[in-house]
Amino acid sequence: MPETTLADLAHEVRSKNAGPFWVTMELFMRDADGYRLAADLVDERMIARLYRLEEHTIRIFRIPSLNVVKISFPRPVSQGSLRDRDVHAGQHHVPLARVPVAVHRGDVA
Numbered sequence: 575m576p577e578t579t580l581a582d583l584a585h586e587v588r589s590k591n592a593g594p595f596w597v598t599m600e601l602f603m604r605d606a607d608g609y610r611l612a613a614d615l616v617d618e619r620m621i622a623r624l625y626r627l628e629e630h631t632i633r634i635f636r637i638p639s640l641n642v643v644k645i646s647f648p649r650p651v652s653q654g655s656l657r658d659r660d661v662h663a664g665q666h667h668v669p670l671a672r673v674p675v676a677v678h679r680g681d682v683a
Contacts, residue, residue, distance in 0.1 A: 580615075581671035583608040589667035592646055594653035597663045599670055601643040609641035611675055616643050624669050645670070 581587050585602045592598040601616070603609040613636045618629040627647050635644040651657045660666065 577674040580673045587667045587671040589663050591653055591663045595649055596646055597649050597666050599645045599667045603641040612643050621645055
C-alpha cells in the first residue's frame with residue numbers, strides 16, 4: 575500500500591515567489607483534521623532538512639480558520655539571476671508535497 579503524503583491530504587500544495595528574494599509555499603488542507611496533521615508535522619526543522627536551509631531563516635504561518643499552512647524562506651539565488659533554475663519558484667513545493675504522513679484509522683483519509 576503506498577504511503578499517504580501531504581499532497582494526498584491537501585486540496586492544493588503550491589509554491590511561488592514572494593518577491594525576488596523569497597519563496598512562499600502553501601498547503602491548503604481539505605479539512606480541519608488534515609490541517610492539524612500538517613500544522614503539527616511541518617516545522618522549521620523539517621523544512622530546513624528538506625530544502626537544506628538554516629532553521630532561523632524559515633517563517634511558518636499556521637492559519638486554522640482557512641486550514642492553511644504557509645511557509646516562507648529566502649530563495650537560494652535571486653529571481654532571474656544566472657543560476658536561477660525556477661524563475662517563478664513554481665516547482666519548490668514538490669518535495670513538501672511528497673512528505674509522507676502517518677494516517678491512523680479514524681484519522682484523516
